[in-house]
Amino acid sequence: MNILLIDDDEVTNYINKRIFSVVYPDSNIVIAGNGAEALTVIEDNISKAMPIFDLILVDISMPDMDGWEFIDAVSDNKYIQQHKGHFFMLTSSVFDDDIIKVQSKPIIKKFFSKPLDIQKIKEMVELC
Amino acid sequence: MYLKTKILALILLLISVWGADFSAFGQDSIFIQLKWRHQFQFAGYYAAVNKGYFKELGLNVYLREGGPNIISVDEVEKGHSQYAVSSSEIISDYISGKPLSVITVFFQHSPYVLLTSAHSNIKRPSDLIDKRVMAANEQGWTQIKAVFLKEGINPALLKVQQHQWGFKHLENGEADAMSAYSSFEPFMLDKMGIHYNIIKPVDYGVDFYGDLLFSSQDYVKNNAEEVEEVRDALIKGWDYAFAHREEMADYILSLPGVKDRGIDKSLLLKEAAELYNLAQPDLIAIGHMNIGRWQAILNTYKELGLAPADITLGNFVFTTTPDEYRHKFKNAFYISLGLLASVLFVLAYNYQLKKEVRKQTHKIQTTTDELMLSNAELEKFAYVASHNLRAPVINIISLLSLYNRERPNAEDNSYIIEKLDSTTKNLHNTLKDLIQVVSSKSVGLDAQEVNIEHVFEEVKESISELINNSETNIYTHFEVKKLYYSHKVLTSILINLLTNSIKYKRPEVHAIIEVSTRVKNNKIELRVTDNGLGINLKKHGEKLFGLFQRFNTNIDGSGIGLHIVKKQVETLGGEIKVESTVNVGTTFYIYINSLPKV
Numbered sequence A: 001m002n003i004l005l006i007d008d009d010e011v012t013n014y015i016n017k018r019i020f021s022v023v024y025p026d027s028n029i030v031i032a033g034n035g036a037e038a039l040t041v042i043e044d045n046i047s048k049a050m051p052i053f054d055l056i057l058v059d060i061s062m063p064d065m066d067g068w069e070f071i072d073a074v075s076d077n078k079y080i081q082q083h084k085g086h087f088f089m090l091t092s093s094v095f096d097d098d099i100i101k102v103q104s105k106p107i108i109k110k111f112f113s114k115p116l117d118i119q120k121i122k123e124m125v126e127l128c
Numbered sequence B: 001m002y003l004k005t006k007i008l009a010l011i012l013l014l015i016s017v018w019g020a021d022f023s024a025f026g027q028d029s030i031f032i033q034l035k036w037r038h039q040f041q042f043a044g045y046y047a048a049v050n051k052g053y054f055k056e057l058g059l060n061v062y063l064r065e066g067g068p069n070i071i072s073v074d075e076v077e078k079g080h081s082q083y084a085v086s087s088s089e090i091i092s093d094y095i096s097g098k099p100l101s102v103i104t105v106f107f108q109h110s111p112y113v114l115l116t117s118a119h120s121n122i123k124r125p126s127d128l129i130d131k132r133v134m135a136a137n138e139q140g141w142t143q144i145k146a147v148f149l150k151e152g153i154n155p156a157l158l159k160v161q162q163h164q165w166g167f168k169h170l171e172n173g174e175a176d177a178m179s180a181y182s183s184f185e186p187f188m189l190d191k192m193g194i195h196y197n198i199i200k201p202v203d204y205g206v207d208f209y210g211d212l213l214f215s216s217q218d219y220v221k222n223n224a225e226e227v228e229e230v231r232d233a234l235i236k237g238w239d240y241a242f243a244h245r246e247e248m249a250d251y252i253l254s255l256p257g258v259k260d261r262g263i264d265k266s267l268l269l270k271e272a273a274e275l276y277n278l279a280q281p282d283l284i285a286i287g288h289m290n291i292g293r294w295q296a297i298l299n300t301y302k303e304l305g306l307a308p309a310d311i312t313l314g315n316f317v318f319t320t321t322p323d324e325y326r327h328k329f330k331n332a333f334y335i336s337l338g339l340l341a342s343v344l345f346v347l348a349y350n351y352q353l354k355k356e357v358r359k360q361t362h363k364i365q366t367t368t369d370e371l372m373l374s375n376a377e378l379e380k381f382a383y384v385a386s387h388n389l390r391a392p393v394i395n396i397i398s399l400l401s402l403y404n405r406e407r408p409n410a411e412d413n414s415y416i417i418e419k420l421d422s423t424t425k426n427l428h429n430t431l432k433d434l435i436q437v438v439s440s441k442s443v444g445l446d447a448q449e450v451n452i453e454h455v456f457e458e459v460k461e462s463i464s465e466l467i468n469n470s471e472t473n474i475y476t477h478f479e480v481k482k483l484y485y486s487h488k489v490l491t492s493i494l495i496n497l498l499t500n501s502i503k504y505k506r507p508e509v510h511a512i513i514e515v516s517t518r519v520k521n522n523k524i525e526l527r528v529t530d531n532g533l534g535i536n537l538k539k540h541g542e543k544l545f546g547l548f549q550r551f552n553t554n555i556d557g558s559g560i561g562l563h564i565v566k567k568q569v570e571t572l573g574g575e576i577k578v579e580s581t582v583n584v585g586t587t588f589y590i591y592i593n594s595l596p597k598v
Helices: A010-023 A035-047 A067-074 A077-084 A096-103 A118-127 B002-017 B040-050 B072-077 B090-095 B141-150 B185-192 B217-222 B224-243 B245-253 B265-279 B291-303 B322-402 B411-442 B452-462 B464-469 B487-503 B537-543 B561-571
Strands: A002-006 A028-032 A055-058 A086-091 A108-113 B029-033 B060-064 B083-086 B100-105 B112-117 B132-135 B159-162 B177-181 B196-199 B212-216 B447-451 B473-478 B482-486 B512-520 B523-530 B575-581 B585-593
Touching: A002 A010, A002 A035, A010 A028, A010 A118, A010 B322, A010 B411, A028 A035, A035 A055, A035 A067, A035 A077, A055 A067, A067 A086, A086 A096, A086 A118, A096 A108, A108 A118, B029 B072, B029 B224, B040 B060, B040 B224, B040 B245, B040 B265, B072 B083, B072 B090, B072 B212, B090 B100, B090 B291, B100 B217, B100 B224, B112 B141, B112 B185, B132 B141, B141 B291, B177 B185, B185 B196, B185 B265, B212 B217, B212 B224, B217 B224, B224 B245, B224 B265, B245 B265, B322 B411, B447 B452, B447 B487, B452 B464, B452 B473, B452 B487, B464 B487, B482 B487, B487 B512, B487 B523, B487 B561, B487 B585, B537 B575, B561 B575
Parallel strands: A002 A028, A002 A055, A055 A086, A086 A108, B029 B060, B029 B083, B132 B159, B132 B177, B473 B512
Antiparallel strands: B083 B212, B100 B212, B112 B177, B112 B196, B447 B482, B512 B523, B523 B585, B575 B585
C-alpha cells in the first residue's frame, strides 16, 4: 500500500509512520512537510507513471500551503489519476467549522482528529 | 399554622368532592380544575392563591384537585370549572370540534414519556409492537401515538389497555409500558427501587407543549379582562414557586392525600427541578406561547392523519384582540387625557430626545462593532490556542504509547525520549507565548519620554549573539530621537522586527538592516528595512500578522512575534504596514501617533 502523510510536524510524521508500519508492515510511506511539497510528490509520481497513493492523510494547519489549499489544488483535473486514491483529513482541530468544511470538499472521505491509532487506520481502509 | 393548613386542607377536600356549580361559593367564584392530584406540577397555582396574587386583583379563585377519573375538558364543558389545566393534547379536542381556547402555556416541553420495566428490554418504540401499553386519552396518548406514526409503526400494532395508574402492573408483568410524567413517576420508581427504561417523544421528533391553562372560547370572549388577570397572577405564582421550591414543597406535603401516596419532600424537589427544565424560564418567559409552535403541533397532527387538512387554529390560541378592549373603554377617556399631556411633554423634549437617541445609537453601534471585532478575535485566538496546545499534547500521548517499556534499551526509545523532551519544551514555549499575547492588551501604561537611540542600543546588546553569528550589518538614521511612548512596546517592536529580519535572511547574501525614524504626516514613522527572503504579500498578506501563522517550513518560528507587535502598536493608537518583494527584502513601517508630551 502506498501512503502519503502530509504534516509539517516531524514528531507527528514519525509517530504516524510507526503506527502505519505496525498495521501494514509492507506499506510504502512518503512524507511531505506541507501542501506544496505534497503536490510536487504527486506530480512527480504521475509523470513517472508510478502507482498512485492509496491513502493520503492531510493536516490542516501547515506553513506555505495549508491542508485546505492543498485539497483545493489537488482537486484539479491535472491530478486526476491521483483522485482514485483516498483522501482523509487528520488534524488536531476539533472545531465544528473545520468538520463542517470537510462536507464541502467531496474529495475528502472523512475527517479524523489526531492522534492516529490502529482503530482509525482500520476505519480508513474500510472506507476505501 | 398547623390549624390553618388543616382548615385549608378541609376546604380543598370539600371543593374536590362537592362543587357541582359555582353558586355555593358565591357569584364571583372562579374555579380552576387541576390536571392531576396535588404535586409540584401545580405549585404555581398554589402560590398564586396563597400569596394573594388573585386576591389583589379582586379574584376569588379556588383550585380543584384532579385525578384519574376527572377529565379537564369535561369539567370545563359541563361548567364545573371556568378554567382547567391540560397539556397540548387539548388540541385533539379542539380538532374534534370542541370550542376551547388555550390561555397560556407554563411548560415549554411536554413531560409525557413512556416507562417500561427494565427487565422487559423495551428501549425504543419499535420494541413495543405487540406489547401491552397502559395509556389514557387525556394523558399523553396522542403524543405517544405521534411517536409511533413518525417511526412508521402503526399504533394498532400495540395492545393499548386502560391506564391503571400504578406501578404494580409494570412490576408484575400485567403491562409492558405505561405513559407517565418525566417529572414525577421516574422519581417515584427510583424511590421504590424499581428499575425502568424511558422513551421520550422529544427524542423521536415529537415536541409538544406541556401543561397549559385553557377555557371555553365563549368564556374567554366574554371575560377577556379576567382571563388576562388570571393568567398574569399564575405567571407570578410560577415565578414565586420556582424561586421558593422548599416552601412550596412543604405546603404541598400538607395537602390531603399527598403523603398517603408516598410522596416526600425530596421527591417534590426533584419534580420541581425537572419541571423547571421543562418550563425553561431562563430562556422563555413563563407563560409565553408562540402561535408558530401551535401551528407546528397542528401540522404534526395533520401529517399523522390525526386532523383534517383544512382545519385552522382559529380562536384556539388566546390573544388580546382589539375586540376585548371594549371592556376597557371607561379607562380610555382618562388614558386619552394622559396621552394628550404626554404628547405635549414629549413634543417639548422631542428635539432633545432625538439628539440624545442619535448620540446613543452611534455609541451603541460603535460598541457593537468593537465587540464583534473583539469577539471574532477571541474566537480566532481560541482556535489557534487550542490547536497549538492540543498538537504537542497529542504527540506526547502518542510518543508515550510508542515507548517500549519491556526493553528500555530498544533502539527507538532514545529517539522517543529526545522527541518527548523537545515536544514538552515546545508546549512550554507555546504556553509562554500565549500568556504574552493575553497580557499584550494591557501595554502602554508605562508611557514616558524615551530616547530611541538608547532603546536601540539596549536591544542590539540583548541580541548581540544573533547579530554577530549571522554577520548582519545594521545601519541607523534617527531623525526623531525623543518620543513619548511605552519603553516596553518600543523594545518589543525592535526586538521582533530585527530578529525576524535576521531569521529570514537570504543565505547567499550578506544581511543588511536599516532602522530609521522621521516625521511624516504629523506622525512618527519608524522604518525597518532588510534585504532578506521577502514574502509574497499577495498570497500571505492577510495572514502576516495572524497568530501562529508561519510561512516558511525550514526556519523555526512560533508565528507570534508580528502578531504581538501589531497588537501592541494598535493598542497605543498606532499603525503597522509592510512592503515586501520575494528575494529582495521587506520593509516594516510603524506609525506612532505623537503621544502628547507632559
